[in-house]
Amino acid sequence: MNFHVLTLFPDMIMQGLNTSIIGRAIEKGLISINTINIRDFSEDKHKRVDDYPYGGGAGMVIKAEPVYKAYEHLVNQIKQSRPEGFAEYKPRLIYATPQGRVFSQTMAEEFARLDDLIILCGHYEGIDERVLELIVTDNVSIGDYVLTGGELPAMVMIDAVARLIPGVLNNDISSEFESLRDNLLEYPQYTRPELFMGMKVPEVLLSGHHANIEAWRREQSIIRTYERRPDLLEKAPLNKAESEFLKKYINQSQSDTEQ
Numbered sequence: 001m002n003f004h005v006l007t008l009f010p011d012m013i014m015q016g017l018n019t020s021i022i023g024r025a026i027e028k029g030l031i032s033i034n035t036i037n038i039r040d041f042s043e044d045k046h047k048r049v050d051d052y053p054y055g056g057g058a059g060m061v062i063k064a065e066p067v068y069k070a071y072e073h074l075v076n077q078i079k080q081s082r083p084e085g086f087a088e089y090k091p092r093l094i095y096a097t098p099q100g101r102v103f104s105q106t107m108a109e110e111f112a113r114l115d116d117l118i119i120l121c122g123h124y125e126g127i128d129e130r131v132l133e134l135i136v137t138d139n140v141s142i143g144d145y146v147l148t149g150g151e152l153p154a155m156v157m158i159d160a161v162a163r164l165i166p167g168v169l170n171n172d173i174s175s176e177f178e179s180l181r182d183n184l185l186e187y188p189q190y191t192r193p194e195l196f197m198g199m200k201v202p203e204v205l206l207s208g209h210h211a212n213i214e215a216w217r218r219e220q221s222i223i224r225t226y227e228r229r230p231d232l233l234e235k236a237p238l239n240k241a242e243s244e245f246l247k248k249y250i251n252q253s254q255s256d257t258e259q
């Protein structure tokens with residue numbers, strides 16, 4: 001899968017993503033990250049890409065023209081890397097903005113099915129609306145807080161999508177059965193030693209009984225989601241036995257606090 005980022009700060013993207021698992025995925029050729037510096041497409045002799053907003057107000061606005069030129073350049077580049085028949089190709093383009101739909105695991109899974117994904121990063125007070133109207137297919141936010149630019153959100157989204165590409169994680173199944181996919185949080189993990197500051201590893205994990213371990217982990221996921229993210233639990237696909245288990249757990253913890 002190829003990620004393309006339209007940005008004023010390409011170094012930030014490249015430096016942020018060339019380490020650890022994502023760095024290795026790039027080396028292995030499983031993914032590629034291509035940055036396009038919007039400033040390279042400024043026709044201004046001072047390479048300016050922003051200007052004052054019409055109507056007045058604070059801050060500067062990124063001009064439509066360099067963004068559109070950068071986009072055209074990129075689309076031609078993508079078309080050339082592909083077989084015939086992409087004359088009409090309109091790529092998926094995410095505009096990273098706090099005004100977008102909030103990014104989720106479901107969106108990451110959807111984007112992971114694409115061959116090419118373009119992310120446009122804004123800065124200052126925004127980008128001229130006319131170019132956004134022309135090229136953006138999805139407005140996406142990473143949460144309800146305001147950042148200074150779209151680069152960190154772009155890196156967050158690339159990380160979340162890239163780890164779903166087969167081969168990026170060491171074991172392919174590790175992303176398949178993980179938390180949030182079915183709206184449950186992960187169960188707790190332990191490693192050696194068996195005793196740390198007087199605290200023991202749960203006995204079942206030492207038993208070697210795989211079915212019991214699976215069952216315990218599933219219960220822990222349910223409890224943890226109830227305690228920490230009850231909002232998710234409403235969407236979690238619990239079977240009848242699991243719903244009963246949760247009901248008992250809730251009753252038990254309520255009678256514990258009453259004592």
Ligand code: 6GU
Pocket residue numbers: 095096097098140141142143144145146147148149150153
């Ligand atoms: Cl995608 N961009 C910016 N600038 N701020 C944000 C955001 C995106 N998501 C949350 N805050």
